[in-house]
Amino acid sequence: xxxxSDILKELSQAVGVCGEEDFQxxxxxKKLMESYCKNIEIDAMNSVLCTVKEPKDGQPLVMLDAxxxxxxxxxxxxxxNGFLKVASCGGVDYRMILGRSVTVHAKEPVKGIVVCVEQxxxxxxxxxxxxxxxxxxxxxxxxxILPGDKITIDAPYTELLSSNVTSRAFDDxxxxxVVVRAVQLLSEMNLDCGVAAVFSVQEENGCRGAxxxxxxxxxxxxxxxxxxxxxxxDAPKDKCGVMGKGPMIGISPVLDIKLSRLMEKTAKENDIxxxxxxxxxxxxxxxxxxxxxxxxxxTGLISIPLRYMHSPVEVVSLNxxxxxxxxxxxxxxxxxxxxxxxx
Numbered sequence: 001x002x003x004x005s006d007i008l009k010e011l012s013q014a015v016g017v018c019g020e021e022d023f024q025x026x027x028x029x030k031k032l033m034e035s036y037c038k039n040i041e042i043d044a045m046n047s048v049l050c051t052v053k054e055p056k057d058g059q060p061l062v063m064l065d066a067x068x069x070x071x072x073x074x075x076x077x078x079x080x081n082g083f084l085k086v087a088s089c090g091g092v093d094y095r096m097i098l099g100r101s102v103t104v105h106a107k108e109p110v111k112g113i114v115v116c117v118e119q120x121x122x123x124x125x126x127x128x129x130x131x132x133x134x135x136x137x138x139x140x141x142x143x144x145i146l147p148g149d150k151i152t153i154d155a156p157y158t159e160l161l162s163s164n165v166t167s168r169a170f171d172d173x174x175x176x177x178v179v180v181r182a183v184q185l186l187s188e189m190n191l192d193c194g195v196a197a198v199f200s201v202q203e204e205n206g207c208r209g210a211x212x213x214x215x216x217x218x219x220x221x222x223x224x225x226x227x228x229x230x231x232x233x234d235a236p237k238d239k240c241g242v243m244g245k246g247p248m249i250g251i252s253p254v255l256d257i258k259l260s261r262l263m264e265k266t267a268k269e270n271d272i273x274x275x276x277x278x279x280x281x282x283x284x285x286x287x288x289x290x291x292x293x294x295x296x297x298x299t300g301l302i303s304i305p306l307r308y309m310h311s312p313v314e315v316v317s318l319n320x321x322x323x324x325x326x327x328x329x330x331x332x333x334x335x336x337x338x339x340x341x342x343x
Contacts, residue, residue: 055194
């Protein structure tokens with residue numbers, strides 16, 4: 001059984017830009033989960049659907065969800081000098097990637113650097129002003145690279161102080177690590193309820209995979225895990241979580257309030273530190289689509305505080321990731337205890 005750092009490192013370094021999660025990320029999840037599942041299926045959209053445990057007759061089926069895709073870039077044009085024009089796959093912060101090295105996932109991996117052709121140094125560039133310099137001629141680049149090829153920012157998994165780590169793609173590979181770890185913990189428990197794990201695709205493009213995966217899985221309950229904003233000096237404290245203070249339990253009109261309160265109660269009973277994240281509308285996560293799929297699903301949300309979202313240097317606390325997994329697993333146990341009348 002791997003520890004949370006090993007799981008997170010392997011997941012964060014697997015390539016899976018939104019719309020092409022099967023490149024490496026789906027295969028990596030499948031490898032991590034196969035020892036704990038009765039069945040693993042990669043659906044038509046490349047979401048990974050895992051049957052962990054079938055429910056006993058009439059018992060709840062709890063779906064654990066995290067999104068598998070990461071933000072990145074996509075080649076749109078190759079000019080005669082070999083420079084690549086790009087578009088965003090997800091909400092890329094161009095301030096954070098200028099001057100970074102990248103990998104173009106073409107017929108063979110191609111290294112490049114991110115440069116800007118914007119003359120106004122005080123203006124944040126948009127995608128139209130960004131280029132990838134591969135060092136190739138246009139003719140040679142076109143032999144290897146095709147429009148539509150995905151690009152990832154080179155960013156290694158690095159340990160920081162105070163159990164913090166940094167990498168690209170923690171949004172939402174940190175959530176994927178939570179689901180993997182929660183399933184590991186649940187494998188040691190005797191439950192009557194069913195458990196399914198879903199690693200859904202294209203969250204950064206409208207939560208598309210979560211909706212189709214929910215139709216296939218047919219859960220009665222869902223617990224979604226994603227990242228949310230960890231406090232930094234420039235941000236209002238009342239709108240952020242604090243890294244190291246535990247998972248953020250979501251409270252929102254689109255979430256099932258009884259499930260949210262059950263997660264609070266479960267955290268207290270198991271001495272798991274937690275924070276509340278109160279949202280007056282939608283959550284901006286897979287929860288929004290899962291909760292209204294099929295005939296409706298009782299849905300809860302647990303988020304991991306993260307700094308520098310949608311950048312190559314996202315930071316999380318390993319303690320928060322582990323505690324999210326514990327809270328997810330213990331909440332499944334709490335639902336199981338409720339049986340047919342759960343919530």
